Amino acid sequence: MRRRQFLAAACAASAGLAPGPGRAEDAWVMPPRMERPDVATDEGGLWALMDREEAKLRRSPFAIRDAELRSYVQEIICRLAGDHCPDVRVYLVRNRYFNANMAPNGMMQVWSGLMLRVDNEAQLAAVLGHEIGHYLQRHSIDTFRDARSRSAFGVFLGMFGVIGLVGQLASVAGAFANSRGNELQADRIGLSLMSKAGYDPAEAAKVWENLLLEAKANPAGDPTKNSPMFATHPPMADRKDTLAQLAAALPRGVTNEKTWQEKTAPYRREWLNEEVKRGQFEESIALLSRLMQRSPEQPDFVCARADVYRMRSSDTDLNAALADYQAAIALGGEPPEAHRGMGMIYRQRDQPAETKKSFTRYLQLAPEAPDSAMIKNYLEELGA
């Protein structure tokens, strides 16, 4: 991209994107496609670094190699990114946390924890649009230069300390944290892009509303307020309110909830299992209760919440777990694990008849389950 074009686009952007009250980004002009920067420049070096990480990501066992799902998400990106579509390459990554990020070279990661949590295409588009906003405004190179000029190398290492060792897929593209102003700007661009693509802009605020629900359930509270990992992020409640206010001035659009649910259905149980194993009981119960409310006909969410109650096992949790397992079974099409979970509780309560019935049904539904030998042993102990 020519420097003059970039400056013109940046000026237009800053005129319309300054934080504060106003309309969504009608004054914002999408910049033209970027040319690959000279490798001798700092930006070119950063691109080269990200190219290497992208090569690793392609080989990573955490990459979800589902051509159909990936192509579907890429299509959503193309609707948002317009002419930039060929420059954005999406990778779906198995990671139970809520996140998406985009590197300056066009590599975008979308984590399974995010895909589990969004209700529809429009909500996903809000997050993807936000990341595309960072990309179009080249926020990461600004942050990189800023960090370097302040010799803020320790900040990088500190971040890595929070989320793991350097080189983790999760942290690579997100290593260059954006400033609070950049985050707000990207929110506004994302809202503009999703609206122009025909999605309902009101869904953007719901993303944050839903996350806020989980954060409030966590005894530690909103991570954007007290976690160093989110130090540069505006508080969730502020983002939700601002997005809702801006969306009110935009035309309504589609959510494509049914399509989203159908496309992600093959992964639902795997992603739920990852969520349950996170061990963050309060957050998971808040999330799963919301998903149950959204999709009351879906037994997977009910069974997952039962698993969380059973794992937490405090006070009335086992009763709550049993009630959920029974509700999941009543819905039909329940995961086999619903019967195992019930059997475990009945066994703990020394109710042999119920234990036998539940474990027998589990083995009928999942004869090759990795714990089948243990369950058979329990049945043998009962004389079955």
Added chain:
Amino acid sequence: MITITNLKRIAIAAILIALTGCVSVTKVDSGDRAVGERLQLHLDGAWNQINAPSVVGPNCQSWTMEGLTVDQILVYSGLKNDEPIHYQAGGSSEKKVFKFHSNMQPEQIVALYEGMLTRDGSTFTLKKLEPAMFGGVKGFHFEYTLVRKTDNVQISGTGSGAVSKGELFAIVYQAPQLVFYPRHQARVAHIIQSARLKA
């Protein structure tokens, strides 16, 4: 130009420097060996024991043959009710502590171990959970695979254990799938088979 490789080296060096102040390695000789007050093992060969409060708790020992980042045996000997199965600092932003409870069933103990191993976003797949004798008492045996988040290495693991008098006794071994796991698997199996619990 800062590269990810350089960042990795610096981070690893920083970790090592931080650890060197409080870590020592001692030789675990072959032969009969008592671990804690009640667990007796027989070793066919020597192992290296990592002594670091930041790696294991008081009722757990960490042994390695090739180095801690390659292979590891965790020997739990008399873990008491409400005691964590891991050191408390952790590498995760989440502060969840995985604690053993005396009334836990085998699947709950395995889930506990899974939770500990996946705190950093690694993925755990249970391959087998079956009843087994351990130390002369009725216990359990499990096998799993793990994709380690820090380096994407595919790990294989196996563990055996039992709860006796409300305390957890277990041996868990894991190492990279392709070379190191099969290299020491048989020796670890012998150690597990040799386990005896005092009354």
